[in-house]
Amino acid sequence: xxxxxxxxxxxxxxxxxxxxxxxxxxxxxxxxxxFANFDVLFNDERIPYLTWMKNSLMISGFVAIVSVVIGAASxxxxxxxxxxxxxxxxxxxxxxxxxxxxxxxxxVYVIMERVYKFAPSLGIGTQAGLILIYLGGAMGVNIWLxxxxxxxxxxxxxxxxxxxxxxxxxxxxxIFVPLAAPVLAVVSLLSFIGTFNEFILxxxxxxxxESRTVAVGxxxxxxxxxxxxxxxxxxxxxxxxIPIVIIFLSLQKxxxxxxxxxxxxx
Amino acid sequence: MSTxxxxxxxxxxxxxxxxxxxxxxxxxxxxxSAFDIVVGQFQESDALLVSDITNDSYFISTPERRIExxxxxxxxxxxxxxxxxxxxxxxxAGEISASKAAKKRYFYNSExxxxxxxxxxGAVFRQSLEYLPQQDIFRSLISDAIYxxxxxxxxxxxxxxxxxxxxxxxxxxxxxxxxxxxxxxxxRDPLISVFIWTVVFATLTVLTQFAFGLLLALALNKPIxxxxxxxxxxxxxxxxxxxxxxxxxxxxxxxxxxxxxxxLGSNIAWFQDPTFAxxxxxxxxxxxxxxxxxxxxxxxxxxxPSELLEAAAIDGANPRQVFSKxxxxxxxxxxxxxxxxxxxxxxxxxxxxxxxxxxxxxxxxDGEIAGSTDILISxxxxxxxxxxxxxxxxxxxxxxxxxxxVASISLYGVRKSKVLESFS
Numbered sequence: 242x243x244x245x246x247x248x249x250x251x252x253x254x255x256x257x258x259x260x261x262x263x264x265x266x267x268x269x270x271x272x273x274x275x276f277a278n279f280d281v282l283f284n285d286e287r288i289p290y291l292t293w294m295k296n297s298l299m300i301s302g303f304v305a306i307v308s309v310v311i312g313a314a315s316x317x318x319x320x321x322x323x324x325x326x327x328x329x330x331x332x333x334x335x336x337x338x339x340x341x342x343x344x345x346x347x348x349v350y351v352i353m354e355r356v357y358k359f360a361p362s363l364g365i366g367t368q369a370g371l372i373l374i375y376l377g378g379a380m381g382v383n384i385w386l387x388x389x390x391x392x393x394x395x396x397x398x399x400x401x402x403x404x405x406x407x408x409x410x411x412x413x414x415x416i417f418v419p420l421a422a423p424v425l426a427v428v429s430l431l432s433f434i435g436t437f438n439e440f441i442l443x444x445x446x447x448x449x450x451e452s453r454t455v456a457v458g459x460x461x462x463x464x465x466x467x468x469x470x471x472x473x474x475x476x477x478x479x480x481x482x483i484p485i486v487i488i489f490l491s492l493q494k495x496x497x498x499x500x501x502x503x504x505x506x507x
Numbered sequence: 508m509s510t511x512x513x514x515x516x517x518x519x520x521x522x523x524x525x526x527x528x529x530x531x532x533x534x535x536x537x538x539x540s541a542f543d544i545v546v547g548q549f550q551e552s553d554a555l556l557v558s559d560i561t562n563d564s565y566f567i568s569t570p571e572r573r574i575e576x577x578x579x580x581x582x583x584x585x586x587x588x589x590x591x592x593x594x595x596x597x598x599x600a601g602e603i604s605a606s607k608a609a610k611k612r613y614f615y616n617s618e619x620x621x622x623x624x625x626x627x628x629g630a631v632f633r634q635s636l637e638y639l640p641q642q643d644i645f646r647s648l649i650s651d652a653i654y655x656x657x658x659x660x661x662x663x664x665x666x667x668x669x670x671x672x673x674x675x676x677x678x679x680x681x682x683x684x685x686x687x688x689x690x691x692x693x694x695r696d697p698l699i700s701v702f703i704w705t706v707v708f709a710t711l712t713v714l715t716q717f718a719f720g721l722l723l724a725l726a727l728n729k730p731i732x733x734x735x736x737x738x739x740x741x742x743x744x745x746x747x748x749x750x751x752x753x754x755x756x757x758x759x760x761x762x763x764x765x766x767x768x769x770x771l772g773s774n775i776a777w778f779q780d781p782t783f784a785x786x787x788x789x790x791x792x793x794x795x796x797x798x799x800x801x802x803x804x805x806x807x808x809x810x811x812p813s814e815l816l817e818a819a820a821i822d823g824a825n826p827r828q829v830f831s832k833x834x835x836x837x838x839x840x841x842x843x844x845x846x847x848x849x850x851x852x853x854x855x856x857x858x859x860x861x862x863x864x865x866x867x868x869x870x871x872x873d874g875e876i877a878g879s880t881d882i883l884i885s886x887x888x889x890x891x892x893x894x895x896x897x898x899x900x901x902x903x904x905x906x907x908x909x910x911x912x913v914a915s916i917s918l919y920g921v922r923k924s925k926v927l928e929s930f931s
Contacts, residue, residue, distance in 0.1 A: 245794065246740060246741050246744050246794070246798070247740055247743065249744075249752065249755050249794070250743060250747065250752075252759065253755055348903060348906075350891075350892075350899075351899065434748075437748060438748050438750055438858075440861075441858065441861065441888070445892070456748065456750040456751070459750075459751070459754070460750070460754060460862065471758055474754070475755070478748075478751035478754070478755065481751060482746075482747050482751055485746065485747070485748050486743070486746045489742075489746035490742075490746060
């Protein structure tokens, strides 16, 4: 069982440190350890690996933070405040959440083409535009996840705050945010991982080599002009995976509680 | 969008289409005449210095008129091409752009005009179509044929339906795209087979992942040595960024160099044969997903009160009976929302299909869009962006269909998990 789980990963490790650059089982133990693949990755000018990595981390980081800021505020509003159309709003969100961004891909594409005409810095082919799409796509899930948590905070706490004269804003910042901090962290990590993993929108929107994310870059790497170049690919994917795997393993407990609250890894 | 005929050839708005038709409606003269030209200025107006070497005729052409030149006004080079003339100011190469000059039409004779092909060559054309804005029709200046707006995004000759003008424009097609889903064989048949495979794929995936995960959870539920390490190893596939692992599996299934064939000692062309490709897809997805179900089911196993299991054992149930009569039903009850969510997720598991098989194998010869491992979402992507004919309208129609399917599955799941209870 463990072999089934680990074997592909072991194979990647092997080929990353193997000069021949193929994904073959030459032997189960490494005969030699070579850093040639890593050298290609960092020093070959045709492969701006570090730029890709930076792009990925930047886009994912930005999405993670902003989506949680938006999500937390909306979750709080939906859970605690009373306003017209609240029920309709939350149900609409649920419905929209079921419409994955990828399904709307052709519509998004056309919208971004138009956006490009008015604001070239946000339109098609820009990272800012991509971030906008991600934020829109992540909103529904995050709000639902967070709302579930806010609902579980006892209402007495807010009431006490209100009696002491706190405004809704103060209740939010001084009662809710500190209480929810661990959950907010988990949700932002989940959206970080989700964005880091996202492939197809990034593939469609980031046209220039320099602006690509790691996932897109590496895929082109084995499918494109350097086809079947597994060695550097393996090396690249190991480096790209390390931060995610570390985050995941160290925060297992929290992430899993977030997962069971109703989302599947994307 | 799904109610528009949004596709290649009908991509732009109508006004833009009219402009393009006008600009494209050029017809060369009978000799396909082309001349050496020099771009410049003559008497404060844009002009071309034209050398018609075959007829030994030289002239300056402005948008309005044509001035014939005699030999003593000309500077000729060794090829008898005029490089300068009295009163003609040659433009520097840096000042002029071919694309700007190409938009102008220079006078040739009352019917024909010269357009700039590149900075050294001009060709003779005449306008072949005329737009009559009042009636909203195009009239051919050559055959007098009339092209009318057919209400479907094209100007069409009423006498000959196959004779229409390019490009078209996007226009409401109302339910044409939806009708095509039902009536058009070339759309419906692949759609149905893709749909069946999507359901089979999602079901099998959830079942295998769940079964595998549950098995592991049961096996590791007892306190054995090194449990934490096993646990960490087992969730590694889940922690890996899935894009990377899918691509790696793609490499491992390679026929010649792949590790899978090497280990099995076989020579299977995994991604060329529909059945094997499907097996591979499910296998890879199992690898990607079982840790998730391992995690959630080991969590829920601990949530089952041990009194229940003990009570069953006291009542004389053997371990198998305890599992099938007590544990499993309880687990299913706890996990059914997650199972449904996972089904909905895999229903749209685009990354897996796209990165692993690309939807293939597909019959290249027929230009078939649907491959045998294509699920609805990747099929939609192929229609919208995959081939030369990008049909965004049809793709949107299918998207809407998928939305209703997924929404009803998820709504069912939500009902089960009673998330909406607080609103009732």
